[in-house]
Amino acid sequence: MSTNSHDTTAGSGGAPGPAGAGAPRKRGRARQASALASERRGNLVRLAAELFAQKGFQATTVREIADEAGILSGSLYHHFDSKESIVDEVLSSFLDELLRDYQAAVAEGGSPDDVLARLIRAAYRSLKPHRAAITVVQNDWNYLRQFPRFDYLGTVEEQIQGIWIDVITRGQAAGAFRTDLDAKLTYRMIRDTIWVTVRWYRPEGALTTDDLAGHFMRVLFDGISLGERTTSPAGR
Amino acid sequence: MSTNSHDTTAGSGGAPGPAGAGAPRKRGRARQASALASERRGNLVRLAAELFAQKGFQATTVREIADEAGILSGSLYHHFDSKESIVDEVLSSFLDELLRDYQAAVAEGGSPDDVLARLIRAAYRSLKPHRAAITVVQNDWNYLRQFPRFDYLGTVEEQIQGIWIDVITRGQAAGAFRTDLDAKLTYRMIRDTIWVTVRWYRPEGALTTDDLAGHFMRVLFDGISLGERTTSPAGR
DNA sequence: GTCTATAGGAAGATAGAC
DNA sequence: GTCTATCTTCCTATAGAC
Numbered sequence: 001m002s003t004n005s006h007d008t009t010a011g012s013g014g015a016p017g018p019a020g021a022g023a024p025r026k027r028g029r030a031r032q033a034s035a036l037a038s039e040r041r042g043n044l045v046r047l048a049a050e051l052f053a054q055k056g057f058q059a060t061t062v063r064e065i066a067d068e069a070g071i072l073s074g075s076l077y078h079h080f081d082s083k084e085s086i087v088d089e090v091l092s093s094f095l096d097e098l099l100r101d102y103q104a105a106v107a108e109g110g111s112p113d114d115v116l117a118r119l120i121r122a123a124y125r126s127l128k129p130h131r132a133a134i135t136v137v138q139n140d141w142n143y144l145r146q147f148p149r150f151d152y153l154g155t156v157e158e159q160i161q162g163i164w165i166d167v168i169t170r171g172q173a174a175g176a177f178r179t180d181l182d183a184k185l186t187y188r189m190i191r192d193t194i195w196v197t198v199r200w201y202r203p204e205g206a207l208t209t210d211d212l213a214g215h216f217m218r219v220l221f222d223g224i225s226l227g228e229r230t231t232s233p234a235g236r
Numbered sequence: 237m238s239t240n241s242h243d244t245t246a247g248s249g250g251a252p253g254p255a256g257a258g259a260p261r262k263r264g265r266a267r268q269a270s271a272l273a274s275e276r277r278g279n280l281v282r283l284a285a286e287l288f289a290q291k292g293f294q295a296t297t298v299r300e301i302a303d304e305a306g307i308l309s310g311s312l313y314h315h316f317d318s319k320e321s322i323v324d325e326v327l328s329s330f331l332d333e334l335l336r337d338y339q340a341a342v343a344e345g346g347s348p349d350d351v352l353a354r355l356i357r358a359a360y361r362s363l364k365p366h367r368a369a370i371t372v373v374q375n376d377w378n379y380l381r382q383f384p385r386f387d388y389l390g391t392v393e394e395q396i397q398g399i400w401i402d403v404i405t406r407g408q409a410a411g412a413f414r415t416d417l418d419a420k421l422t423y424r425m426i427r428d429t430i431w432v433t434v435r436w437y438r439p440e441g442a443l444t445t446d447d448l449a450g451h452f453m454r455v456l457f458d459g460i461s462l463g464e465r466t467t468s469p470a471g472r
Numbered sequence: 473g474t475c476t477a478t479a480g481g482a483a484g485a486t487a488g489a490c
Numbered sequence: 491g492t493c494t495a496t497c498t499t500c501c502t503a504t505a506g507a508c
Contacts, residue, residue, distance in 0.1 A: 476505100483499080489494080
């Protein structure tokens with residue numbers, strides 16, 4: 001949740017940094033102080049993520065982030081070397097955790113529809129802790145990908161896509177899922193439907209993320225129709 | 237496609253406008269010149285919409301829009317009184333047309349699942365002509381709604397929602413759709429799944445919008461599973 | 473209808489005192 | 491670690507010539 005494995009030294013010119021620019025190695029008595037520092041940093045990141053999610057990355061100014069934290073904008077640059085570094089930390093920590101969750105869901109094993117159900121629940125469950133990051137991914141992904149710094153977004157996306165498509169394809173081969181559906185298209189549909197929920201989902205409301213997952217899976221696995229399944233009803 | 241019925245006089249302060257600020261009534265020999273003017277204007281709007289879609293509303297500068305049109309940024313203000321006016325025209329013309337399409341789909345009549353299928357196809361078909369506008373709606377909706385000028389976005393959304401929920405509810409009452417699904421939740425799922433497609437759909441690719449609609453409807457109506465429908469398979 | 477020129481403000485980022 | 495102060499750049503929008 002803390003290390004940003006995707007950090008690059010790319011910047012707009014400014015200070016090249018006197019020491020190694022990565023996360024400092026913690027050891028000895030420095031560890032405690034460092035832990036406090038990262039907690040502070042983590043707070044700033046969470047707070048910025050919330051603003052990015054509400055107003056968009058571009059529309060959020062460093063002054064607003066600093067205001068929210070009760071400090072002045074200049075002071076932010078003691079913690080981060082640019083506004084992009086902040087959003088980078090928001091995204092990379094979320095994506096790293098998500099990838100691990102998915103890998104764990106697959107590692108548990110079971111039939112393809114068990115695994116698919118587990119993936120779907122894992123995705124919905126991430127809505128609550130990562131609502132802000134997911135919103136940023138959705139709204140600012142296209143913009144951020146313009147910068148080489150964020151190339152890793154595409155890499156992680158491909159790894160994640162591979163996990164889902166693999167499960168769907170295995171399900172088709174095993175006779176659990178229809179073979180007249182394109183696996184990639186189906187994956188995208190599932191992914192989009194789940195993520196886009198952050199636009200209106202409010203964790204403090206009546207619906208839990210497992211409610212959402214349940215509703216979605218009823219539709220996904222069995223459809224909204226009643227009676228026999230049909231190949232092409234109503235001219236579809 | 238031309239008149240902006242949602243225009244308001246709201247602005248950030250500047251010139252209050254010497255004459256009536258609405259679209260001038262065309263009559264007599266002025267009509268031809270005016271038609272050319274609106275074509276020019278329409279071109280600028282389309283071009284701006286494309287940029288807004290690619291980079292986001294905030295990140296797109298009036299200079300970029302002007303560059304793309306081959307004029308200087310100051311000259312844009314001969315056609316529009318602000319950057320917001322441009323995006324307003326992008327959104328309102330799209331939403332007006334969409335609402336009319338949906339109303340027409342319902343007016344054709346038929347069983348709930350016929351109507352629902354028609355609505356879904358209409359939505360997918362709008363992806364091609366309105367890709368840019370749909371992208372802007374999705375990415376910049378939250379930001380734009382901060383300004384009273386864009387209050388009408390919420391109004392149109394409610395009208396549209398009413399149309400879909402009505403069809404779903406009637407289908408449930410008629411025994412065509414499952415009653416264990418929440419109509420509003422189902423509407424949102426459908427809407428989101430369709431709109432979010434603009435993130436990756438490329439009209440010039442192999443898939444037509446009717447392909448997408450077909451794939452989606454197979455899943456929506458009948459699910460991805462094979463064999464008998466089941467109420468709670470795999471612990472779902 | 474487009475240009476030149478510029479007002480006026482806000483943005484991201486930096487330097488050095490405390 | 492935060493503040494004060496400020497640099498530089500870029501933005502939207504305007505005024506008036508052509």
